[in-house]
Amino acid sequence: MEKVTIIGAGGFGVSLAIIANQNHHAVTVWDISEEIVQAILRDGEHKTKLPGVPLPKEIGFTCDPQCMEGSNLIVFVVPSQFIRSVAQRLKPYITPQMVLVNASKGLEEDTFLTMSQVIQSEYPDNAVGVITGPSHAEEVGRGVPTTVVAASKNESAAAMIQDMFSSQTLRIYINTDPVGCEIGGALKNIIALAAGVCDGLKCGDNTKAALMTRGIHEITNLGVKMGGKPETFCGLSGIGDLIVTCCSMHSRNRRAGILIGEGVSPEEAVKQVGTVEGYYCCHAAWKLAQVHHVSMPITEQLYHVLFDGASAAQAVQNLMNRPKKREYEDILS
Ligand SMILES: NC(=O)c1ccc[n+]([C@@H]2O[C@H](COP(=O)([O-])OP(=O)(O)OC[C@H]3O[C@@H](n4cnc5c(N)ncnc54)[C@H](O)[C@@H]3O)[C@@H](O)[C@H]2O)c1
Known part of the structure; x- marks a missing residue:
């Protein structure tokens, strides 16, 4: 004992x-x-x-x-x-x-x-x-x-x-690989917030799958630059935690995102839901992406919605209208 x-x-x-x-x-x-x-x-x-x-x-x-x-x-x-x-x-x-x-x-x-x-x-x-x-x-x-x-x-x-x-x-x-595990656990909250925003905007399952898949892609890109191992992001602390957080109503991040997608201001959504760690983490992750020169388009668009008053619907459009790319073009670059 x-x-x-x-x-x-x-x-x-x-x-x-x-x-x-x-x-x-x-x-x-x-x-x-x-x-x-x-x-x-x-x-x-x-x-x-x-x-x-x-x-x-x-x-x-x-x-x-x-x-x-x-x-x-x-x-x-x-x-x-x-x-x-x-x-x-x-x-x-x-x-x-x-x-x-x-x-x-x-x-x-x-x-x-x-x-x-x-x-x-x-x-x-x-x-x-x-x-x-x-x-x-x-x-x-x-x-x-x-x-x-x-x-x-x-x-x-x-x-x-x-x-x-x-x-x-x-x-x-x-x-x-504690660094990789913790980066996965911290950054999935950003993607869950974004997934909630898309739910609030009444986007569909295709949108959610896109966010989760491209979300783990950008989390991995940053996480590896910060010293995490690529395979960690395919595991329980990476894709596993991302799936549960993006799909469950237990997630406070997703619930806050839904409110934002429905038109509630980000500050009010955070106040209503309580601890919304993705809100704070988005700020840190967006700064980190710039420090490490990593492309994090979902984090970037969410940052503008949360902190610059950008419209959630416009953020989705901005993601869809990015320049054409290869699927793994920027991985670990
Ligand atoms: N809830 C979950 O499902 C879950 C799962 C895995 C990890 N986590 C992580 O665990 C952590 C805690 O989550 P939770 O859901 O248990 O939180 P919670 O909001 O349910 O409770 C947090 C507790 O911490 C206490 N606390 C102690 N010192 C504090 C201080 N200085 N200021 C404010 N509160 C203080 C609060 O009084 C409160 O009882 C979070 O970082 C979360 O990401 C939560």
């Missing part, structure tokens, strides 16, 4: 806690919000994020960071824009022996670092890994068969993550 602390009592943090508890590990979930922790303790479930899923009494929920003492594994599952501040806030409680795991998806706005790189920059002496892939919390928490990857440059850290969270309903593959 290992001791695990999950940082963030949101939908995914609680789902991972349920799995670790089923695997007989000692699990505590820390959250910044006293209100959320008290509601979970009172209700015995997370009524807003995982309604109807009873939480085992052995899982601890607290706002006291002392709970981290003696943990073997710390899993960060807060929205990506808060990863650095939370990592800094918990400094007095994290020791170099603890394996640190990132489960959040995004890129840091100013540094363009992936979330595990942000954590590693705060904790240079710790082993750091990633858990990512097509895994909506609403399904993981209810035991729907799901597959993800545990990625780390440190194979024993990846194996530890695999051992702690593998279950009858969660199958975990080891991957040694």
Whole structure:
């Protein structure tokens, strides 16, 4: 039995806690919000994020960071824009022996670092890994068969993550390309937003298939320039996560995109849906595309819709009217 602390009592943090508890590990979930922790303790479930899923009494929920003492594994599952501040806030409680795991998806706005790189920059002496892939919390928490990857440059850290969270309903593959895995997980949110915009505009299945296929193409082009391996983008953290996010109503990115396609302003759509990580990531990815001289037409058009007031319908037209090309003309160039 290992001791695990999950940082963030949101939908995914609680789902991972349920799995670790089923695997007989000692699990505590820390959250910044006293209100959320008290509601979970009172209700015995997370009524807003995982309604109807009873939480085992052995899982601890607290706002006291002392709970981290003696943990073997710390899993960060807060929205990506808060990863650095939370990592800094918990400094007095994290020791170099603890394996640190990132489960959040995004890129840091100013540094363009992936979330595990942000954590590693705060904790240079710790082993750091990633858990990512097509895994909506609403399904993981209810035991729907799901597959993800545990990625780390440190194979024993990846194996530890695999051992702690593998279950009858969660199958975990080891991957040694954390950068590629995290770039896939972060950038798919941009394509999911764009897919939602097309749904809101009442485009069809052909359009969705086009967005997903050309979307993974541009994600791969940028990801490889940033040090990811090409094959990683064909795997669970790449095309796998892209498919689930573009097709599911569980995806907040897709839901925000639908509102934008229906005519709601991007700011209002983000306000209505809540955490829309693709909105922030689009900004970082578009800047990165320019730094690395990578063609990212979907990201570019979405950027203009989100931040320059461009019309969503015009963005679709702009994509359709690009100069004629060969399918693999710009791959890895
Ligand atoms: N929900 C999913 O299906 C899913 C699946 C895979 C990965 N993820 C990733 O996990 C991360 C968390 O997603 P979620 O859906 O569990 O989020 P959520 O919005 O359901 O919950 C986030 C939790 O983090 C807490 N938190 C802790 N410190 C915080 C701070 N400084 N500021 C704000 N909130 C703070 C909040 O109180 C909240 O309880 C995201 O990066 C997401 O991409 C989510």
